[in-house]
Amino acid sequence: MDGERPGPxxxxxxxxxxxxxVFFAIETKNVVGVLEPITxxxxxxxxxxxxxxxxxxxxxxxxxxxxxxxTSKSKKTVDExxxxxxxxxxxxxxxxxxxxxxEFLFPPFKTSFRFMGDRAFVWRGEFMKDFFRSIRKRWxxxxxxxxxxxxxxxxxxAADEYIELLxxxxxxxxxxxxxxxxxxxxxxxxYEANVSxxxxxxxxxxxxxxxxxxxxxxPSGYFTRGVLAGYINxxxxxxxxxxxxxxxxxxxxxxxxxxxxxx
Amino acid sequence: xxxxxxxxxxxxxxxxxxxxxxxxxxxxVTGIMxxxxxxxxxxxxxxxxxxxxLWEGGRKWCWxxxxxxxxxxxxxxxxxxxxxxxxxxxxxxxxxxxxAGMTMPPFSIDLxxxxxxxxxxxxxxxxxxLKSLWDRWGSAGxxxxxxxxxxxxxxxxxxxxxxxxxxxxxxxxxxxxxxYKLSGLIKDYELKVDAEEAMVRLYEYYECYCLRGSGKPSGxxxxxxxxxxxxxxxxVEAMVVECMCIAAGxxxxxxxVKFSLD
Numbered sequence: 001m002d003g004e005r006p007g008p009x010x011x012x013x014x015x016x017x018x019x020x021x022v023f024f025a026i027e028t029k030n031v032v033g034v035l036e037p038i039t040x041x042x043x044x045x046x047x048x049x050x051x052x053x054x055x056x057x058x059x060x061x062x063x064x065x066x067x068x069x070x071t072s073k074s075k076k077t078v079d080e081x082x083x084x085x086x087x088x089x090x091x092x093x094x095x096x097x098x099x100x101x102x103e104f105l106f107p108p109f110k111t112s113f114r115f116m117g118d119r120a121f122v123w124r125g126e127f128m129k130d131f132f133r134s135i136r137k138r139w140x141x142x143x144x145x146x147x148x149x150x151x152x153x154x155x156x157x158a159a160d161e162y163i164e165l166l167x168x169x170x171x172x173x174x175x176x177x178x179x180x181x182x183x184x185x186x187x188x189x190x191y192e193a194n195v196s197x198x199x200x201x202x203x204x205x206x207x208x209x210x211x212x213x214x215x216x217x218x219p220s221g222y223f224t225r226g227v228l229a230g231y232i233n234x235x236x237x238x239x240x241x242x243x244x245x246x247x248x249x250x251x252x253x254x255x256x257x258x259x260x261x262x263x
Numbered sequence: 264x265x266x267x268x269x270x271x272x273x274x275x276x277x278x279x280x281x282x283x284x285x286x287x288x289x290x291x292v293t294g295i296m297x298x299x300x301x302x303x304x305x306x307x308x309x310x311x312x313x314x315x316x317l318w319e320g321g322r323k324w325c326w327x328x329x330x331x332x333x334x335x336x337x338x339x340x341x342x343x344x345x346x347x348x349x350x351x352x353x354x355x356x357x358x359x360x361x362x363a364g365m366t367m368p369p370f371s372i373d374l375x376x377x378x379x380x381x382x383x384x385x386x387x388x389x390x391x392x393l394k395s396l397w398d399r400w401g402s403a404g405x406x407x408x409x410x411x412x413x414x415x416x417x418x419x420x421x422x423x424x425x426x427x428x429x430x431x432x433x434x435x436x437x438x439x440x441x442x443y444k445l446s447g448l449i450k451d452y453e454l455k456v457d458a459e460e461a462m463v464r465l466y467e468y469y470e471c472y473c474l475r476g477s478g479k480p481s482g483x484x485x486x487x488x489x490x491x492x493x494x495x496x497x498x499v500e501a502m503v504v505e506c507m508c509i510a511a512g513x514x515x516x517x518x519x520v521k522f523s524l525d
Contacts, residue, residue, distance in 0.1 A: 006356045008373035009286040009327050011314035013272065013381060014445055025270040032334070033304035039297040048293045053314045054328070055273040064270050067315070095270075101441050102429065110269035113447040115385040120274050121469045122446040125380035126422060127415075134414035139407070146400065146407055153395030154388075166364055177363035184275045184367065185383040186374040207382050 008189065012051045013122060014107075020072040021050065023107040026085060027093040030056055030063040034090050041084045042069060045076040055114075062092070066111055115185070129211025136212065136220070144222040147208075151226020158227070159234035171195055171235050178231065179203075199259040201228060205248070212249035219244035221255050232259050269450070273312040274374075274383050277365065282311070282329050283339050284368035286356040287346060291317060291324040295351050302345045303330065306337040316375075323353070327372060376446065390473040393481075408483040409490075416491020432496035436461065439492070443468075461520040463489065464507075471510040480508035482516050489520050499523050 028034045035054070042049055052067025071078060078096060086094050097108040113120040123131075135143040162174055172195040179191035182203070189205040203224070212220045221244045229242040239262040246256035289295045296315070303310055313328025332339055339357060347355050358369040374381045396404040419439065423429045429438045433456045440452040440463070450467040465485070474481040486503040493501035502521040507513040 006286075006370040008371040009288070009325050009356075010316045010318045011327055011372050011374050012316040012318075013314070013374065013376045015317070015375075015377060027270065030309070032307055032309045033300075035300040035310055036297060036304050039294075039300055043294040043297050046293060048291070049296050049315065051314075051316050053272045053312075054310065055271050055312045057271045057273065063310075066270050066272065101437060102434070104427070104438075104441075106441055106445060110444075110450065111272055111447070112269040112450070113272050113274055113383070114276070115274045115383055116276055116387075118386040119447070119469075119472070120386065121384045121389065121448050122376050123382045123384055123448075124376050124442075124446065125382065126426075127419075128382050130415045130418045130422070131411065134411045134418060138410050138414040143407075143411075149399050150392065150395045150404075153399050154391045157391050157395065168363070173363055177365070180362045180365060180367060183371070185385065185388070186372075186381060187383075189371060189373070210380075 011053075013053065013113075015051050015068070020070060021068050021098070021105060022071050022078050022096055023066070023068055023098055023105075023109070024082070024085075025064065025066045025093075025095045025107070025109045025111075026091065027062060027064040028088075029090040029092065030060055031090050034063060035065070037088050038065070038085055038091075041081055041088070045074050045081045045084075047071055047074045047076075047081060066107070125210070128207055132208055132211045132220075133215070136215075147223040148226040148229075151223040151228075152230040153226075154223075155227040155230025155232075156234045157230075159231045163235065169235065171199070171232065174231075174235055175199070175201060199232060201257045201259070202246075203255045203257075204253075206255045209247055209249040209255055213251075214249075216247070216249035218250060219247035219255070220249040221247060221257070224255070225257060228257050228259060236261070238262070272447075276312070278311075278329060278359075279331070280361065280366055281331070281333055282359055282366050283332055283357060284327070284329050284359055284370070285343075285346075286325065286327045286354075286368070286370050287352060288323060288325045288354040289349075290351045290353065291321055292351045295324065295349070296326065298349050298351075299326065299346055302342060302349075306335050306342045306345075308332050308335045308337075308342065327368070329368075377442070384469075386469075386473055389469060393470070393474055405483045409487040412484040412487025413491040413494070414487075415484075416488035417495040418491075419488070420492050420495040430496075432456070432461075432493060435492055435496060436463070436489075439488075440465070459522060461489075461522075463518040463520065465516045465518070467509065468516045471508050471516050474510040477510045479511055480505040480516075481510035482508060482518065485516070485518060489518055493520060493522055497522060 048070040050068040054065040095109045099106045099108045175193035182188045187207040188203040192202040194200045232240045242259045246252035309331040311329040315326040356370045443449045449465045453464040455462040471481045490501045507517040
């Protein structure tokens, strides 16, 4: 890969939590330095900060932090720590606790995911794998046709929207935009897009094929093939044939799609 | 059920051009976050969105975040040097790159949720997928989703039981909806299970949420998943009806699952 990026760095939204762990959700005004006094409270209590995420919201006016802390060596109770945080300047709301379901712990409060201003949903890899495996196992080749043609529609609609959004008609730039979007959604870990007489697009760890690694003997990215065909067709205005020539599902290091314009 | 306000997690957004992304890897030591945030506060840098994660069995800790340096009293490089100077810090990557008008981190991120890779499906992508499915295939699309869901439901039962030792329809169902809530696939839920049937009420269920305004019940994937779960857990065919749906204008989606067709 040209210009390979450093990383990947792990970003865990939630881990499977067991043991002496408590969930906190802290909402504050968005002020420079608001994090430090909160982490001070946890440090003074000897509570170790584990996984979590923080976000700016309400047009930059508010900031919130959702996290898990290990309380096993704590010198204070969870309620004492929560009250200390509540008394800090700029802190608006603090919720904490755990909800038990069998041996598993869940947060007692609600969270909502956002991506580029839209509501977002997270599919765990296991679920993604089940979904695409179910299509193959239940539908066989019919499933492949279904996914290809559904992808074709997705690609065409996506092209319309991105052309308008970016004010851009250049195929390479629009393929790069799509690639970056897919990287940031976690659908691929990396991509390359080369446009010359033919178009070659490579995806590393493509979401559609990852669950079929070891199961498939042929390229399996039917939905992606459809998306690319619809996308390129709409941008270029030309008929295009897209083939997947390499695929991680059949043991290649990446998925490679080659698009050729029809005469 | 939806009265409590939720806490947002911004996975990605359109950042201003001057945004700087940091990835800081450290030893997992209590208080390390205070030290790093203190450096950022001293510089007058505002911390925006980010994630922090334990890894390598809890020995290491990683913090990936975006900062707004517009009011900063120090250069980004000075701040990076101060962070690198901390004893517990192992590695710092930083910067930004602009691709097709979007300000992106210069490093790659491996998003994870509960011991598995995580894929983000934004509302827009799901809507595109479902609309294309409907436009291209009509009611055959519904059949496709239902039976794919049914197969996935059976597979989920096996997977939950094998990986997490959760068994029996009621526990599997409770675990599934709790996981759905954690993943943002629903906002909340209510369940009622008795010997004859189950009532599954889902608030803002994603499949139907993305088809709001379509005027008809749209939870075919979920109908299939529930049917598949019953078949795998109980060995009987299930009849699943979506009697309320947000896509049809109701306040929530409600699925009635009958365990026997007799």
